[in-house]
Amino acid sequence: VSAAMTEKTWKRYTGGEAKGFVDEMRLVAMKLHTRQQAQEGEMEAKAPEEQRVEEWEPTLDGYLKFLVDIKVVYDTLEQIIEKPSFPSLLSDIECMGCGADGEFRNTGLERSEKLAKDLKWFEEKGYGVPEASSPGVAYAKYLKQLSEKDPQAFICQFYNIYFANTAGGRIIAKKVAEKILDSRELEFYKWDGELSQLLQNVRDKLNKVAENWTREDKNRCLGETEISFKFYREIVRLMLS
Ligand code: HEM
Numbered sequence: 001v002s003a004a005m006t007e008k009t010w011k012r013y014t015g016g017e018a019k020g021f022v023d024e025m026r027l028v029a030m031k032l033h034t035r036q037q038a039q040e041g042e043m044e045a046k047a048p049e050e051q052r053v054e055e056w057e058p059t060l061d062g063y064l065k066f067l068v069d070i071k072v073v074y075d076t077l078e079q080i081i082e083k084p085s086f087p088s089l090l091s092d093i094e095c096m097g098c099g100a101d102g103e104f105r106n107t108g109l110e111r112s113e114k115l116a117k118d119l120k121w122f123e124e125k126g127y128g129v130p131e132a133s134s135p136g137v138a139y140a141k142y143l144k145q146l147s148e149k150d151p152q153a154f155i156c157q158f159y160n161i162y163f164a165n166t167a168g169g170r171i172i173a174k175k176v177a178e179k180i181l182d183s184r185e186l187e188f189y190k191w192d193g194e195l196s197q198l199l200q201n202v203r204d205k206l207n208k209v210a211e212n213w214t215r216e217d218k219n220r221c222l223g224e225t226e227i228s229f230k231f232y233r234e235i236v237r238l239m240l241s
Pocket of ligand 1: 172
């Protein structure tokens with residue numbers, strides 16, 4: 001199945017209005033949430049992780065599995081950004097000639113080292129930290145392959161993985177920590193610097209990069225959102241296992 005979004009679906013999702021490209025990515029992502037997850041969501045909740053977070057019954061073992069798997073995803077994403085093996089992705093990541101001064105490296109949103117600290121803390125406390133499991137490993141493998149063949153779709157993954165964590169991720173973190181971690185705040189949800197500013201910087205860069213894309217590139221990127229939801233949800237589901 002092609003991830004590309006048709007002109008018709010794009011119009012349905014965005015009202016046919018193209019402001020900044022990040023707004024388009026956000027609109028598509030918000031509609032893929034369930035009504036229980038976010039106000040702007042339009043999907044019906046079926047699986048447990050699609051229900052209201054207040055109703056979740058997370059376990060500590062499950063949360064550790066989640067952290068280990070999401071770390072595999074961030075490790076891979078951050079390795080790709082650091083050293084893209086594919087020239088056309090490299091140019092988007094470095095944003096060559098797009099006028100945005102900067103790139104997608106060192107945005108301050110990176111999560112790999114933060115997660116390493118959290119897992120170390122759990123280990124020191126004597127919790128058994130598991131091996132990575134298939135949801136994280138499969139997503140990481142997919143991202144690596146995607147980065148080599150479709151830079152625009154890869155950028156959609158980049159957007160969703162980082163922005164999901166700062167939005168829904170923080171809501172989930174708070175509720176889950178209240179239930180099973182004595183409200184401990186993990187490093188995973190702490191940023192150095194003002195988060196809203198870090199996010200805005202990345203939004204500006206994404207908008208700049210996408211200015212050079214054709215409508216077809218943009219629609220292919222938007223169509224990737226659904227795939228990122230599918231993979232990400234599998235990992236979130238680990239919290240409830
Ligand atoms: C935004 C909740 C999963 C991607 C949001 C917002 C909420 C939310 C409440 C709105 C924040 C705002 O007011 O702007 C949740 C919950 C989830 C979940 C409870 C439960 C599993 C996901 C997944 C993805 C995702 C799986 C994609 C992989 C996004 C993106 C935004 C967003 C891209 C926009 C962020 C922004 O504009 O800054 N989410 N979400 N979310 N979510 Fe989720």
